[in-house]
Amino acid sequence: MEWINQLPVFLLIFVRILAFMATLPVFSYRNVPNTFKVAFALFFAYIIFFTVDVSGVGIDATYFLLIIKEALIGLLLGLIATMLFYAIQVAGAFMDLKMGFLVANVIDPQTGAQSPLTGGFLYAFAILLLLVTDGHHLLLDGIFYSFAYVPVEEVNFHFGRESVLETAVGAMSTMFVIAFQMSFPIVGALFLVDVALGMMSRAVPQMNVFVVGLPLKIFLGWPIMLFMLPAFLWLVSNLVDEMVITMRTLLQLFGGE
Incomplete structure (x- = not known):
């Protein structure tokens, strides 16, 4: 019955991993079944349990404080990773603002929140790149070394x-900088289109700029977006690296280093 004495430690590990997955990109989405999340957290906690050398942890008044601490650490690590990854949604909102799609937000089935059209399109590409390049393994590696x-x-x-x-x-500032870098090609090009339309409206007052400008921006915005996809994927890889570095920095600060 020695395993009963180690059960409190296992539960603490399980709470941190489960809280981490509750806010982590990909794992926290609604279309991922809750049974899978709990089962994966149990399996991952079982693996980590044999790498953690802890003794003397019992169920007492201090143990409940440990549970709160583990939940806070897991939630904060997952939240900081999610906040950085949502730079793609912010970039999509910037693009939609110039292309005229911002009035047509849709409900994202993964998070249940409103999402810009272009942001959801680019976010799907980013998720696929994250999975193909094993970026989710880097995130799990962060909780392992935590x-x-x-x-x-x-x-x-x-x-x-x-x-x-x-x-x-x-x-947070890094998130906005990366979002601006992702959206700058379209925002800059469509700004020049606005300048040209303004000059045309002064030269030809009879032309309705609003009727001409909206389809023109859409017609120019999508080809520019296709041309910028290689640079976008490069920025996503930098974003994943920034997520890992920020998580490691937070862990070092939490540990008092």
């Missing part, structure tokens, strides 16, 4: 440090 930075048995972790807030703000 137990080395923030041990299970420690109640305190450095959540209120100023550097943690700076890292979170830096990740």
Whole structure:
């Protein structure tokens, strides 16, 4: 019955992984069954359990604080990764604003939230690239090594440090920078179209700029988007690298390094 003494440690590992998957891209989507999420978290926790050397953790008053700590760490790590990955949706919103698609947001079945049309289109490409290049393995690798930075048995972790807030703000600013880089070709080209339409409206006042401008922007926006797909995929790979670096930095700060 020695395994009963190790059950509290296993439950702590399971709580961190399950909280991590609740906010992680791909794993947290609604079309992924909850039974699969729980079963995968159990399987992953079973693997990590044999790599964690912890003794002396019992079910007492401190144990409930450990559960809260593990849930917070998992949620924060998954949230920071999701926040960076949503740079693609922000870039799609910038593109839709110039192309005239922003008034036609749709419900994303994966998250249940409103999503811009172009953002959903590019987000599907990014998810496929993430899976093909084994980027999801890098995210799981982050939660695996999180137990080395923030041990299970420690109640305190450095959540209120100023550097943690700076890292979170830096990740948010990085998200907007990458979103601007993704959307700049279309936004810049359509800005020139707006300038040309403005000049034409001054030269030919009888022309209805709004009737001509909307289909013209759509007609020019889609070919530009197809031409920029290689650069977009390159930016997505940089985005995944930034997600891994930010997660590792947060773990080091939580561990007091």
